[in-house]
Amino acid sequence: MRLINRRPDRTSWMLLAALPFVAVLIAYALGSAVRLAENPSDKLLPGLTSFVDAIDRMAFTPDKRTGDILLWLDTGTSLMRLAAGIAIAAAGGLLVGLAAGLLPYVRATLAPFVTVVSMVPPLAVLPILFIMVGLGEASKITLIVVGVLPCLIRDLMLKIDDLPRQQLIKAQTLGANSWTIAIRVVLPQILPRLIDSIRLNLGPAWLFLISAEAIASESGLGYRIFLVRRYLAMDVILPYVAWITLLCFLMDLGLRVLQRRAFPWFEDARAGS
Amino acid sequence: MTQISVRDVWKEYGEQVVLERINLEIAPRSFVALVGPSGCGKTTFLRMLLSQEVPTRGDILIDGVPISPEPGPDRGVVFQRYSVFPHLTVLGNVLLGAELKGGGVLGRLFGTARRQAKEEAAKLLDAVGLSHALDKYPAQLSGGMQQRLALAQALIAKPKVLLLDEPFGALDPGIRGDVHKLMRKLWHEHPMSVVMVTHDLSEAFHLGTRVIAFDRRRNLPEERLRYGASITNDIEVWPRRVAGNPGFGKDPNPPRRDDPATVDGQPDRDDPADAA
Structure with missing residues (x-):
C-alpha cells in the first residue's frame, strides 16, 4: 500500500500522539540525571524532587512575606489582564470590523489606517504606553488591545467580504435596511468567525501579556518567571511554562466548545461552502 | 398587476458593451424565460431588473415607475446558490x-x-x-x-416580480422535475410575474409563457468588444399558459392511449354507419 493510504488505528494513533511528549520527558530525565550525577546542586535541569518542592512552594504554601499563594495570585492577575485585553479587543474588533466590512464609507475611512496600524510592532509602542498610561494595569491591557485589535478588525473585514454577496442582495429583497442586515444577517454569521479569530490571536495576546509583565509588574505569570530567572530557578520556570501552556490550551478548547454549542449550524455551513 | 417595461437599455463595462438596445414589455402575470449562450448578458439583464446592477443607458419601469436603484421588497430573487441564510x-x-x-x-x-x-x-x-x-x-x-x-x-415578502437566476441549474434531473411542478404551482397561486434565467431550453419552454433569447448579432473577434448582445428571439409559448388557471387550454377528457384519433374532441371514426 502507498504511504498516503496507510492509516493508524485508534490505539496506535494515540500512542503516536503521545510519542513526542514521552520522548521529550525521557530526554529531559536522562539529561537531568547525567548533570545531577556530576553536580548534585545543578540548577539547569533539576530533578523531579526539586519540581515537587517548587510546585508545593509556589502553588500550595502561602508566601512568607505576603501570605499570598504565589501561583494563584499570578494566575489571577495574568488572566484578568488577558481577559480584559481580549474582551476589549473583541468588542472593538466586532464593532469596527462590522462597520467597515458593511459600509463602504467607513471602509474607505478606516481600512488603510487599520492596515498601517497593524504593521506597527506592538512591543515597540510599549514604552509609549508606559509613558502615557503609566506602569499599572492599564498599560498591560492596552498593549494586548493594541496588538490584537487591528488583526481582529482586518480579519473580520475579510470574513464579511467572504459572505456570499447574494445574501446581502437577498436580505434587501426581503425588506431589510442596513441596520437590520447588520444585526440579523451579518452579525450572527460573524460571531463564530470572531471566535476563530480570537483563537488564532490567543498566542500573540499571551506574548504581549508576558512581555509587559516581564518589563514592569508586581505580579503575574510573566513577572514571576522573569523574576526567578535571576536565581536560575528552572524548578519554578518550567512548571510555570507548563502551566501557561495548559491555560492557553484550555482557553482554546473552551472557545472551540463555545463555538460548537452557541452556533450549531456553523460547522456544517463551513464544510458545505 | 405588474407591467415591466424595459426601454432602450444598454449595459457597458468600460469599453465592453454587454447588452445593447434592449426593449421589452412584460405583461402582468407573465412567466418569462431568458435563454442564450453563456456570456450573452442574460444574467446581467436579470441583475439590472434586480437593481444589483444599474443600466448604463435606458430605463426599467415597473407599472410606469422607474425601479429603485437598489434591491427592494417589490422584487424577490432566488439565486442558483447562497439564497438562504x-x-x-x-x-x-x-x-x-x-x-x-x-x-x-x-x-x-x-x-x-x-x-x-x-x-x-x-x-x-x-x-x-x-x-x-x-x-x-x-x-x-x-x-x-x-x-x-x-x-x-x-x-413571504409578496414580491410583485420574482427573479430567478438559474435556480434549478444545479439540481439532479429527477429533482428538477419536481421543483418545476412546484414552481408552476406557485406561479399560478401567487399574484406575481416571474422572470427566469436558464440555460436549459426545455426548462424554458416547460415553464414559461414567453421565451426570450439573447445573443450577439455580431460576434467576430474584432466586433466583440463594441457590440453587445440583444434580443434575437421572442417566442410566445404555445399552447398558452394562463396564470391562475392551471387547466387552461387542456382537454378535460384527454384521449387515452388506444382511443381513436380525434378532431375537435369528436370521435373521428370512418364508420360508414356514422356517415349515413
Whole structure:
C-alpha cells in the first residue's frame, strides 16, 4: 500500500500522539540525571524532587512575606489582564470590523489606517504606553488591545467580504435596511468567525501579556518567571511554562466548545461552502 | 398587476458593451424565460431588473415607475446558490422575511405578530413540501430542498416580480422535475410575474409563457468588444399558459392511449354507419 493510504488505528494513533511528549520527558530525565550525577546542586535541569518542592512552594504554601499563594495570585492577575485585553479587543474588533466590512464609507475611512496600524510592532509602542498610561494595569491591557485589535478588525473585514454577496442582495429583497442586515444577517454569521479569530490571536495576546509583565509588574505569570530567572530557578520556570501552556490550551478548547454549542449550524455551513 | 417595461437599455463595462438596445414589455402575470449562450448578458439583464446592477443607458419601469436603484421588497430573487441564510433554521429563514419587513429596529417580531408570521411561514413551507424539516439548518438539506426553501423565503415578502437566476441549474434531473411542478404551482397561486434565467431550453419552454433569447448579432473577434448582445428571439409559448388557471387550454377528457384519433374532441371514426 502507498504511504498516503496507510492509516493508524485508534490505539496506535494515540500512542503516536503521545510519542513526542514521552520522548521529550525521557530526554529531559536522562539529561537531568547525567548533570545531577556530576553536580548534585545543578540548577539547569533539576530533578523531579526539586519540581515537587517548587510546585508545593509556589502553588500550595502561602508566601512568607505576603501570605499570598504565589501561583494563584499570578494566575489571577495574568488572566484578568488577558481577559480584559481580549474582551476589549473583541468588542472593538466586532464593532469596527462590522462597520467597515458593511459600509463602504467607513471602509474607505478606516481600512488603510487599520492596515498601517497593524504593521506597527506592538512591543515597540510599549514604552509609549508606559509613558502615557503609566506602569499599572492599564498599560498591560492596552498593549494586548493594541496588538490584537487591528488583526481582529482586518480579519473580520475579510470574513464579511467572504459572505456570499447574494445574501446581502437577498436580505434587501426581503425588506431589510442596513441596520437590520447588520444585526440579523451579518452579525450572527460573524460571531463564530470572531471566535476563530480570537483563537488564532490567543498566542500573540499571551506574548504581549508576558512581555509587559516581564518589563514592569508586581505580579503575574510573566513577572514571576522573569523574576526567578535571576536565581536560575528552572524548578519554578518550567512548571510555570507548563502551566501557561495548559491555560492557553484550555482557553482554546473552551472557545472551540463555545463555538460548537452557541452556533450549531456553523460547522456544517463551513464544510458545505 | 405588474407591467415591466424595459426601454432602450444598454449595459457597458468600460469599453465592453454587454447588452445593447434592449426593449421589452412584460405583461402582468407573465412567466418569462431568458435563454442564450453563456456570456450573452442574460444574467446581467436579470441583475439590472434586480437593481444589483444599474443600466448604463435606458430605463426599467415597473407599472410606469422607474425601479429603485437598489434591491427592494417589490422584487424577490432566488439565486442558483447562497439564497438562504446558513445561520437560520428552515422556519427561521422564511420567518426572516416577515421579521425584516415588520420587525422594526430589532428586525424581530414578538407575541401575536410573531405567532401569525410563524403560521404564515409554516403554510408557505407546507406548500413547498418542507413542513417536515422546519428545524433543520440549510446545510442539512439537499440542493432541491434548499431551492424550495429559497422560493418560500422569497414568496413571504409578496414580491410583485420574482427573479430567478438559474435556480434549478444545479439540481439532479429527477429533482428538477419536481421543483418545476412546484414552481408552476406557485406561479399560478401567487399574484406575481416571474422572470427566469436558464440555460436549459426545455426548462424554458416547460415553464414559461414567453421565451426570450439573447445573443450577439455580431460576434467576430474584432466586433466583440463594441457590440453587445440583444434580443434575437421572442417566442410566445404555445399552447398558452394562463396564470391562475392551471387547466387552461387542456382537454378535460384527454384521449387515452388506444382511443381513436380525434378532431375537435369528436370521435373521428370512418364508420360508414356514422356517415349515413
